[in-house]
Amino acid sequence: MKKIKTQLPETLWALGLMMAGSTLRKVKSRSWKKQRHFRLLEDGLTIWYKSRWAGKGHSTFSVMDVEAVREGHQSEVMLSIAEEFPAELCFTLVFHGRQGNLDLVADSPEEAQAWIQGVRKLIHKAQTMDEQERQDQWVRDWFQKADKNKDGKMNFKEVKKLLKMMNVEMNEDNALHLFTMADKCESGSLEIEQFVHFYQMLTQRDEVWKVFQDYSGDGERLTLEELETFLRLEQGEGDQSSQHAQQLIQRYEPSETAVKESSMSLEGFQMYLCSQEGSVFNPALLELQQDMNQPLSHYFISSSHNTYLLEDQLRGQSSLEAYIQALKRGCRCVEVDCWDGSDGEPVVYHGHTLTSKILFRDIISTLKEYAFKVSDFPVIVSLENHCGVEQQTVMATHLRQILGEMLLTAPLDGQIPHMLPSPQELRGKILLKAKKIGGLETHLDETLTDEVSDEDETANGDAESPSAEDPPAETTNKKSKLSRELSDLVVYCKSVHFHGFEHARSQAKCYEMSSFSESKAKKLAKDAGSEFIRCNARQLCRTYPSGLRTDSSNYNPQDMWNVGCQIVALNFQTAGLEMDLNDGRFRQNGCCGYVLKPDFMRDADSSFSPDRPEDRPGYKPARLSIQVISAQQLPKVNQKEGSIVDPLVRVEIYGVPQDQTKEETGHINNNGFNPVWNETLNFIVHSPELALVRFVVEDHDKTSRNDFIGQFTLPFTCIQPGYRHIHLLSKDGTAIPPSSVFVNVNVSELT
Structure with a gap:
């Protein structure tokens, strides 16, 4: 194998080894390590594996489901076997969504590198596919699944069965007609390329053709001028339509002749509409484009609760992987619940429960590695501190030694702040949110006590529930001891008890912040919404789920964002x-975890009330009209043979109380392949700057609750008008291509 490597380019050698196959150890724990034979299939995107003793049984997964490859001991499982297997033999495949990692050990460093480099190359290939390539690969994947005898051919009976698996219910005569057209060799069966052609004929979309016909003079193509007219009148592009039309032809038109003539065919038009540029989400707003130089208190910050948990908060597993997953999703505030460990090392878990424990120092090491991979804006570590002074000092040592320069330990300019610094100023920094002895003004005068009043916050953190509080013997003390070393590390996020809005307005410092349970926050929002908004323009505040949510369910975050x-x-x-x-x-602003609040929420003298948005100066409600036209290739939710979905589309608005509403289409019987509705749903949105729009597709059921099929959620301000596709996401937020909903969106001011 080494000889081959010297004769071939690195990538070809790696892919060749993968296709030939390797025996790798699949590792689930220190005690579970079993050999499996892995190989890359001929399609170049499917990895097949089986036990050599398991007879015909095997498993497969698509490279398109793999998010990244980690080398060495970069998972908890790999760390547990680090003494047994050296790092150069080990690698981890990380999947999108909530699917668990696949930890593998090769027999040699060369073999490990072949798989690491090969899978990375294939991930890159999958990520850079255009819409047509992605669609073709999806069809090929289905063909592979259905080709049970692996002869690379399918007769009409097998094709009919495959169509059912793909959620297609269609007229048999029509299917046979298209099958015969695709069977150029008249062999009575289709090979994979012919099946792709058959599927392309099957998926020609009348609703797209009709839009094309409305603007095409000859019915065959769109000239540059006709495409400009479409972009200006339907897609709301105004003056920029001329230059953009030429770019779209260059980008999406498959015919070289048409490109030379500056025209677009129906195929190119459909590829554009199905692309990112044809998405309902304005792609320009996916990029980092907001002002990042305002105080931290002027931003919504993506934040996690009980970050260490993979499951529920009574018996769930605590895991470093949970921190990695949260940070990968753009989370910028993570929670760490610390308790005294039996060997002098602080541990993290949900106190007084059966959740497993992980070391505090391992979490800090994970933060160092992953905090700034997705976003380089600051990460806040929300510390719920239940440790004694001795282990608090150990925590402080770990924070300083592991994070080094990443950890913010003093005000940026050495001055006492009158307003919080900006995300831009704090790039690459990790901030500690915890209790502090005194304030920044005192410079930790030696005469200060190391004691902190219990009234500030129970157990130096967030008082969530009886299960999270200290035992009665400890909570009877009126003072709790705080380590000076740990206190010194708190700069801009000092945890304090909330004494009311009047006190906050007259006495509170900008670097002080309070935490509220969901019920307390909702009560404050209901009783004094405008005051809450003004307070939050000056200071940070944190809200968290009720301790009664033992299943780790969530509250609606919109209620909190509204204030x-x-x-x-x-x-x-x-x-x-x-x-x-x-x-x-x-999802907006580069998924950086920071979103600038609307201007009326950044003003410390704001009079905005979520209950009366019409009283705000500059009040401009919007009219939103969504024509739900069709859907494409919806996934099955019931895997029973012959079962096909009866889809409906619901549009939900989340925002200030007046904007909380939903409308839905009727359902279409037995069609998850290309259902057509042509139904229009209308909304009035009173605070567009705060509103979110959620598109949901469900499988209608007369006798029980509808089954979820897919969804997509975006800020109202990020919607692109015109003919758009909504690319659906699964329940765990991962893409489910090529499933989409085709809509025509109109946004206008309410007059």
Whole structure:
């Protein structure tokens, strides 16, 4: 094998080895290590593996499901076997979404490198596919699944069965007609290329053709001028339509002749509409484009609660992987619950529960490695401190030694701040949110006591529930001891008890912040929404789920954003509506984890009230009209043979109370392949700057709750008008290509 390596380019050698196959150890724990034979299939994107003793049984996964490859001991499982297997033999495949890692050990460093480099090359290839290549690969994947005897051919009976698997219910005569057209050799079966052609004929979309016909003079192509007219009148592009039209032809038109003539065919038009540029989310707003030079208190900050947990907060596993997953999703505020460890090393878990424990120092090492891979804006470590002074000092030592220059330990300019620094000024810095002895003004005068009043915050953190509080014997003390070394590390995020808005306005410092349970925050929002907004223009505040949510469910973050709360902490490990809203809010601005609040929430004298948005100066409500036209290739939710979905589309608005509303289409019977609705849903949005729009597709059920199929959530201000595709996401927020909904969106001012 080494000889081959010297004769071939690195990548070809690696892919050749992968296709020939390797026996690798699959590792699940220190005691579970089993050999499996892995190989790359001929399609170049599917990895097949089996036990050599398992007969015909095997498993496969697509490289398109793999997010990254980690070398060496970069997972908890790999760290546990570090003494047994050297780092150069080990690698970890990390999957999108909530699928667990695949930890593998090769027999030689060369073999490990072949798989590491090969999979990385294939990931890059998958990520750079255009829409047509992605669609073709999706069809090929289905063909591979259905070709049970692996002869590379499918007769009409097998094709009909495959169409059912793909959620297609269609007229048999029509299917047979298209099958015969694709069977150029008249062999009675289709090879993979012919099947791709058959599928392309099957997926020709009348609704796109009709839009094309409306603007095409000859019905065959769009001239440059006709495409400009479409972009200006339908897509709301105005003056920029001329230059953009030429770019779209260059980018999406498959015919070289048409490109030379500066025209676009129906195929190119459909590829544009299905592309990122044709998405309902304005691609310009996906980039980092907001002002990042305002005080921290002027931003919504993507924030996690109980970050260490992979599951529920009573028995769930605590894991470093949970921190990695949260940071990869753009989270900028993580929570660490610290308790005294039996051997002098602080541990992290959900106190007084059966959740497993991990070392504090390992979490800090993980933060050092992953804090700034997705975003280089500051990370806040929210410390819930239950440790005695001795182990608090150990924590301070770990923070300083492991993080080094990353850790912010003093005000940026050495001055007492009158307002918080900006994300831009704090780039690459990790901030500690915790209790502090005295304030920044005192410079930790030696005469200060090391004691902190218990009224500030229970257990030096967030008082969540009886299970999270200290035992009665400890909480009877009126004072709790705080390590001077740990206190010194708190700069801009000093945790304090909330004494009311009047006190905050007259006495509070900009670097002081309070935490509120969801019920306390909701009560404050209801009783004094405008005051809450004004307070949050000057200071940070954190909200967190009720301690009664033992299943680690979430509250609706929109209620907290409506009053300007910046650190709205959610259980990232729990999929559902609330995390959809969080992902939607932070999808903009480069997914950097910071989103600038609307201007009326950044003013310390603001009179804005979420209950009366119409009273705000500059109030401009918007009309949103969404024509739901069709959907494409929806996934099956019931895997029973012959079961096909009955889809409906619901549009939900989340924002100030007046904007909380939803409308839905009727359902289409037995069609998850190309259902057509042509139904229009209308909304009035009173505070567009705060609103989120969530598109949901469900499988209608008369007798029970509808099944979830897919969703996509985005800020109202990021919507592109015109004919757009909504590319659906699964329940855990990962893409499910090529599933989409085709809509025509109109946004206008309400007059």
